[in-house]
Amino acid sequence: MDLLENIDSIGQSLQAPLRYTIATTAMASSNKPALIPLVVSHGQRVLSEEDFLDFVSTTRESLLKMVATIGAPRVINATAALMDSVPQSTADMLPKHSGRSKDEYIYSDIRSRGESLWRSVYSRQADKLEQKIGN
Numbered sequence: 001m002d003l004l005e006n007i008d009s010i011g012q013s014l015q016a017p018l019r020y021t022i023a024t025t026a027m028a029s030s031n032k033p034a035l036i037p038l039v040v041s042h043g044q045r046v047l048s049e050e051d052f053l054d055f056v057s058t059t060r061e062s063l064l065k066m067v068a069t070i071g072a073p074r075v076i077n078a079t080a081a082l083m084d085s086v087p088q089s090t091a092d093m094l095p096k097h098s099g100r101s102k103d104e105y106i107y108s109d110i111r112s113r114g115e116s117l118w119r120s121v122y123s124r125q126a127d128k129l130e131q132k133i134g135n
Contacts, residue, residue: 004042016047017055024059028078029070036078037085044087056086057094 007023014022020043027035043055063079083091119126 004038007039007042016043017051017058020047020055021059021062024078024082025062025066028063028066028074031074031077033074033077033081036081040082040085053090053093056082056090060094 007019008016020039024036024039027033027039040056044052047055059082060079063075063082067075118130122129
């Protein structure tokens with residue numbers, strides 16, 4: 001069974017666009033951007049045009065959000081691998097701006113979510129690390 005069949009069989013409970021986004025972000029996290037075009041090619045074969053566009057758009061946004069966790073070089077390499085393997089016609093249909101309104105953001109909510117994430121990742125070490133980096 002090859003990699004793509006494994007992704008499809010393991011992720012049966014997930015919708016295919018999300019399954020491929022998760023696979024792509026895992027490849028970015030493990031510094032394997034050379035495998036991303038395989039997922040893109042497979043997605044293009046098995047997904048509808050609308051689902052393929054959703055996969056590419058969601059994956060691009062997910063990769064950008066991973067800068068803090070996997071670092072900019074991996075995000076850059078993965079995003080380049082993604083976009084280099086997407087047909088130009090699909091790339092042209094991608095949104096140019098986030099669909100979120102700037103009015104949706106409430107700083108206190110964002111800070112609270114960030115602190116929760118920080119504490120869940122660093123648990124017992126969170127306070128010590130905050131002191132070390134100057135909170």
